[in-house]
Amino acid sequence: MDVNAFLAEKADGVLLSWADQCELMTRFDFDCAETERQILQAGYLPARYQRNQQMISTDQQLQLLQSRVAVVGCGGLGGYILEQLARLGVGQIIAIDPDVFEEHNLNRQLLASIELLGTAKAEAARQRISEINPAVRVNSIIAAFSKEKGQEMLGTVDLVIDAVDNIQVRFDLAETCAQLNVPLVHGAIGGWYGQVATVYPGDDALQKLYGNWNGGAGVESELGNPSFTPAVIASLQVAEASKVLLGQGRLLCNSVLSINLLEMQFEEIPL
């Protein structure tokens, strides 16, 4: 029995259950990512994605599987971003962070747990994603993003997501993305407040956002960050990321969405 015959026999409509996906892996000696590629390419859908189906076609699901996204920072924003990319079905993820989990991360960072205190955030990301969606290939890099090693760390990616915690690294990241000619989805948070923008190579969005920056931290240094602000901003970043990858919808290009959750103000500002 070949793969197509197997799929035709096992599928319920176009859906293939996880148990059947596992059998396909064993029978044909595929890894999970290859199994998912075979299923999607044949026009079937792993059952885990059935609720994606009304907005993401099977072809687009395959497109997501074949996409490669780097998430720089695996903390407040990064934890939610990684979780959502994996559940969405983005097939290749690079998770970059130099830090380990500490107690003060527990109030907001999705990947942080008491058990993982002292564990590298990038490694926790890899572990978490393997539990959610083993079809996703994760490259975890336990190191700080730097301009010098940036191109090597990111490699060939379709998209980079900014989840770092300081402005200097954001400039370095934007510069590296421009050099690599890849789009960058920017997000930043502080207290009740946050912002999101999508930056294409050649755009000077970061220069506009941080034009008055003189080396210090933003308002987050005084306000801290609660549990909900990173979840909101990360979700908006993943919505932007999915539109970039699938080439649909209106992006926050040459504009920034400034969000105030205390007053529930959402302002789109031209950049």
Place this chain on the structure above:
Amino acid sequence: MKITVKLFASFQAGRFNVEIREYPEPTLIGDVVREQDLPEEKIGIVLLNMVHAKLYQPLRDGDILAIFPLVGGG
């Protein structure tokens, strides 16, 4: 002269969201920043009539000034 001053995010705390305020001529954007005791090192986007502006720029009667703080956490 009358200037509409809009403050955003944490700059609203203890101040206001939007006010039409009276200023003498000449007044620079930086004068409004100092009058409102906004920390200069935390100033992010400044828009004068929806166009990006610098603190040394002068204001004119009827201008709309919007000031956002720097947000840089992750």
